[in-house]
Amino acid sequence: MSLPRIAVDAMGGDEGVRVMVEGAAIARRRHKDFQFxxxxxxxxxxxxxxxxxxxxxxxxxxxxEDVVxxxxLxxxxxRRAKTTSMGLAVGAVKSGEAGAAVSAGNTGALMAMSKIALRTLPGIDRPALAALLPTLQEHDVVMLDLGANTxxxxxxxVQFAVMGAAYSRIVNGFEKPRVRLLNIGTEEIKGTDALRDAAARLSAATAREDSDLALEFDGFVESDKINRGETHVVVTDGFSGNIALKAIEGSARFVTDLLKQAFTSSLRSKIGFLVSRPATELLKHHLDPNNHNGAVFLGLNGVVVKSHGSATAGGVANAVAVAARLLENKLTERIAHDLAAMGEDALKENGRENGRQSTGKDSPDEAAA
Structure with a gap:
């Protein structure tokens, strides 16, 4: 494949240049046509x-030399976008010097810079942060928003659902990903007015006989079912999504630490660990965030991928591969097509909702770190 080069913010992340360059090198060894x-x-x-x-x-x-x-904040x-490595990496996408940007730096700053420099696609009010989470099935689940919008x-x-489905089709290969809204129950009467309204719009849009929308809306999902693999795309607001993500990550660390503690508590436990080591290594690999590294800001006029700040070189390589895959499969064009297929009724203005007037705006400092 022939791809535009990828701008890498080499100064971002906990370890900076060494890990970012090594990650790009690993990605290059796997895909000889990558340019940086x-x-x-x-x-x-x-x-x-x-x-x-x-x-x-x-x-x-x-x-x-300047770093965010x-x-x-x-x-x-x-204000320092034109002098920092993060700002210049995003700026390279805007100018066409690069097709995508990858950074492991400050999430909120990257979101704000990307939104201002690249703007959102027509029909998208706000970009959303999407990531892949492991499941019990062979595929990952796409979840958004994870903190870009409180x-x-x-x-x-509805826009998040369209973007998440387009992303899922690229990374997981589903023709019509199964989309659900995160809620406190699966019954139609549960949740906020916004959730019930969004569900009604998605149901109506996907039920139209003339619809060529490439997603299947399947109602609500509770947080304890996110990793079961029965849902392909989980949609929520950034506040709830970020809390759910941190809870999932914390639970994964708790399980691995508990197993480590149990296997080292006695000589008998250590022998048991040696016997079960292949299974525990598989579990460790499955839960390792580096194997799912590369969150994406969906809805922008360009591709920006956020690598975890503590990612290893292998994790950075995975983030680079995500950026390349989205370029190759023309993510922005897919989202634009699906928005048109959604129809005007599903995307009309809300007016007053949940006791407040929706402005469609967030302060730059509200983006989650």
Whole structure:
């Protein structure tokens, strides 16, 4: 495949240049046609590239010493977009110097910079942060929004559903992904006005005889069923989504730590661990966030992928591969097509909802870190 090059914010993440460059190099070894624009301190990048000679002919360096801090407010980071490695990586997508940007830096700052620089697609009010979570099935589940918007009305949730389904078709290969809204119960009467309104709109849009919408809406899902694999796309607002994500991650760490504690409590337990080691290693691999690394800001006029700040080089490579796959499969064009297929009724303005007037705006500092 022939792809535009990928801009990598080499200064972002907990370990910065070394891990980001190594991750890009791993991705390059897996896909020989990947090309990179490495943004950051030229001296440090060149030093890192010495360990990966195969990257020399596939990379260009854009020198920049300024870095967005991990706890920096998005509103402040925006003002330094033209001088920071993160801002220049996103700017390369806007100018066409790169087809996608990958950063492991401050999530809120990356969201704010990307939204201002790239703008949203026609028909999309707000971009959403989507990620893949492991399930009991062979496929992952797409979940959004995971923190880009603290609130979402029915119109936003419908847009999230369309974007999440398009993403799922690319990464999981489903022709019509099964989409559900996260709720406190599966009954139609449960949840907020926004949830029930969004459900009604999605049901009506997918039930039309002339609809060529590539998704199947299947009502509500509770949080304890997210990882069962029965749902392909879980849609919610960023506040609830971020809480659910952290709860899932915390539960995974709790289980692995509990097993480690149990297997080291006695000599008999240690022997049991040796016997069951293949199964525990499989569990560890399945729960390792690096194997699912690469959250995506959906709804922008361009591809921006957020790597976890503590990701290993292998995790960064996975994030780069996600960016390349979305470019190859023309994510933005798919979303635009599906929005047209959704119909005007499903995407009309809400007016007053949940006792407040929906403005469709968030402060840059409201994006989740």
């Amino acid at each position: 624009l490495l943004v950051g301190d030229e001296g440090r990048i060149k030093q890192a590239l010495e360990h990966h000679p195969g990257m020399a002919g596939a990379s260009e360096i854009l020198h920049c 801090g991990g706890d920096e 998005p509103s402040r980071a925006i 609130e979402a009305d029915a119109r936003n949730l």
